[in-house]
Amino acid sequence: MKTETVLEWIDREMVIAIIRGVGPGQILDTARAIKAGGISNMEITFDHGTPEGIGDTLESIRRVKAGLGDQVNVGAGTVLTAEEAELAAEAGAEYMISPGMDPAVIRRTKELGKISIPGALTPTEVCKAWDCGADFVKMFPAGVLGLEYLKAVRGPLRHIPMCAVGGISPENIGLFLDAGIRCFGIGGNLVSVEAVRRGDFHKLTQAAIGYRQAVCRWQENGRGER
Template identity: 45%
Template sequence: MSPLLNQLRADKLIAIVRNVPRQHLRPAAEALLQGGIQFIEVTLRPGDGDVSREMLVGIEELKKYFGASIHVGAGTVLTCAGVDAAAAVGAEYILAPNMRPAVIHRAKEKGLLALPGAYTPTEIEEAWCEGADIVKVFPADSLGISYFKALRGPLPHIPLAAVGGVSVENVGSFLAAGAVVCGIGSNLVNEQRAASHAWDEIRTMAAAYRRSVQEFTEKR
């Protein structure tokens, strides 16, 4: 297991930054880091090349500014070209809402962690067999905590990430049910908070998620 994967599994949280303008990425990342979250996913926007290019530049800028203090990944990476573009700007991992074997393989060839998305046990197992480091179960809130518990029976060897609707109140429950990582989206960083420069609010929410994870860890 790579050091980065070890750290991700220890940290247990990825902040998903979506629909946030490039100029707001740095203060958002600063607030997240101050709140105790080091893993940040900057999502691309398939079908909108201009926005995706802006986000790739944003990833590169974050890596240059923060260095090893944060770990930045690219989200909604649907193609091998997207993997190449993410790797070129310093992304350390890629995430997707779906599972394409070619994308997983390219990520591994580039030395990136691969967190493809899956929904059913068949998709989850296929993603794992294709080389996924962690399989992102999405949307987690629609499937429910009981779904993660059920998956642990036949698939205890596959590390899962819960993404979609993970709140401060339920993050510990998802982890207890078997998720090794949780991805936090608009409950933490969203377009409105960025537009209003609500960095203190993001910092406070990040710290709340970190406390919830710590409480889960202490109970184990």
């Protein structure tokens, strides 16, 4: 998928579903359920907690790409090293999301022709990530930082597109959009690992619908122009 298309897809839907703790055996049903709710951007996170975690993550990316193809926009999350960016790109990931700001990961991601979304906490980190080539800067953890903090950081840095992760709900997402946040990563509030384990994929679809409706309401109110 072309880089421009990946960015347009994220900009249009504004929500990236964070899939964490779901193994290869249930990943395709999970992705289909999220897609059925209207969300096509999906971040499959690296699991660094087990010996087989990295391999399982790569297999999950491959399965979603093979099963849904260009119906979905798949990225890799918790990318901590340049090597992981390379492995994820080989598996089919279109973008790399990290909890922190590592220039080596950003640069390698861009060399691979992929979208870079590193994490940042301070204005200094935001500027450094942007200077290194980031396409979006992930403000994490947004729920802890708070809306007023994000507004203050965005004030002098409006030229840098920001993605908020953590503490975002359908009820408050409009406030973050009003503050100029461009996109959102939504984890447990959207992708419940417990629901996946029970086979209750309908719950994921309903959660995705809730977020899509919230974004659409904001757009329909005439606030969707950037």
